Amino acid sequence: MDRKTRKLLTINRGLHPKSDVDRLYLPRKKGGRGLKSVEDVVREEKCSLFHYLAKSKESLLKVVHDSEASRGVNRSRDENVDELASSYWPTKGDLTFESEGFLIAAQDQALNTRAVRQVYSGSANAQCRLCNTQAETVEHLISGCSQLDGTKYKLRHDNVARYIHWCLCGKHSFERVSNWWKHCPDSVIENDSVEILWDFNIFVDHFISARKPDIVVINNEAATISLIDVAVPADKHISAKEEEKLMKYQDLRIELERLWKKKTTMIPIVISSLNVYLLQKTALLGTATTLWKVLQLSGCG
Incomplete structure (x- = not known):
């Protein structure tokens, strides 16, 4: 049977x-x-x-x-x-x-x-x-x-980041489409309390190589900044990739905290390519x- x-x-x-x-x-x-x-x-x-x-x-x-x-x-x-x-x-x-x-x-x-x-x-x-x-x-x-790195992998990465941006728009009362896959993020959106940057190159006082996280959320009311960067590695590389993201944006986190006088946090979103919600x-x-x-x-x- x-x-x-x-x-x-x-x-x-x-x-x-x-x-x-x-x-x-x-x-x-x-x-x-x-x-x-x-x-x-x-x-x-x-x-x-x-x-x-x-x-x-x-x-x-x-x-x-x-x-x-x-x-x-x-x-x-x-x-x-x-x-x-x-x-x-x-x-x-x-x-x-x-x-x-x-x-x-x-x-x-x-x-x-x-x-x-x-x-x-x-x-x-x-x-x-x-x-x-x-x-x-x-x-x-x-x-x-290496042949899929700039095409299929990037599309998968961008779709995950797009969904996160769509959710953030809903959380902070920005206008958005009903389906996340139709969502086309603008480089900068803002209201009275929150500003959200998408794939935005952040300029600072001195040279920092990693200045372009996938999403930056600037909350003026709470005086906080969240740097969000996405990765979709294989299962066994999840922890290493998370550490890599934290180290990659450490200099930018410190510099933004100094310049903008807001508590800055790096949030790596690391999702297994074969395995999360x-x-x-x-x-x-x-x-x-x-x-x-x-x-x-x-x-x-």
């Missing part, structure tokens, strides 16, 4: 043929698909029965069979990342059936990249079909390919689009 169910999911593009089968049955809050396995249900009933029998006073009935070991997701993780929050997106159910299946397969490293083909079919060339400098893995395609969905869809288009290029096999 479970096999037939998986076959139907694969036929209807809801389950990638090489995706992790075990993960299909993990709860959504743990990053799985939430499907209930008939085999697991039977096993759970057996375990419950054995546990009941183990409480019996008869010595022959005091044997308890351990249930199946907890399943895990084979994905590189950063120990400082909240795994519960990172696995929030499958619980929302707002991705299409096909997109969810494709992204799960990407997280499982199950897509038909050249590196995977070399392992399973002995293909001679595992180099990326775009940059031809590194092995073509899922991780390389979603965040490490509506922001998560925005980044995930950008990742899915990039992977799908690259894998359709000639040489995919």
Whole structure:
């Protein structure tokens, strides 16, 4: 029954043929698909029965069979990342059936990249079909390919930043469109209490190399400045990227605090390219689009 169910999911593009089968049955809050396995249900009933029998006073009935070991997701993780929050997106159910299946397969490293083909079919060339400098893995395609750096990665980054700007406009009572993806941020918007800068080059008294965070929020009433910069790296680079952003804008933060006499805070928004809320969905869809288009290029096999 479970096999037939998986076959139907694969036929209807809801389950990638090489995706992790075990993960299909993990709860959504743990990053799985939430499907209930008939085999697991039977096993759970057996375990419950054995546990009941183990409480019996008869010595022959005091044997308890351990249930199946907890399943895990084979994905590189950063120990400082909240795994519960990172696995929030499958619980929302707002991705299409096909997109969810494709992204799960990407997280499982199950897509038909050249590196995977070399392992399973002995293909001679595992180099990326775009940059031809590194092995073509899922991780390389979603965040490490130099040929995608100024195009697909930038579009994904800008969409995340655009959503944040759209939310800030709503929070501070600026006029905005009803849908964030139609939002076109102006370089400078302001009202009586708040000024928001978008991709704005800030001029200071002396040379500072990093002077252009994605968003700057100047709150005149609270006498605060928030420097917001977005990054969408691979899972294992999240903490390093956050530290990089904090260090990158440290000089600008100190200089603005000195010049403008307002408490200045750097806020790095670092989102895994394969893993966080509506922001998560925005980044995930950008990742899915990039992977799908690259894998359709000639040489995919």
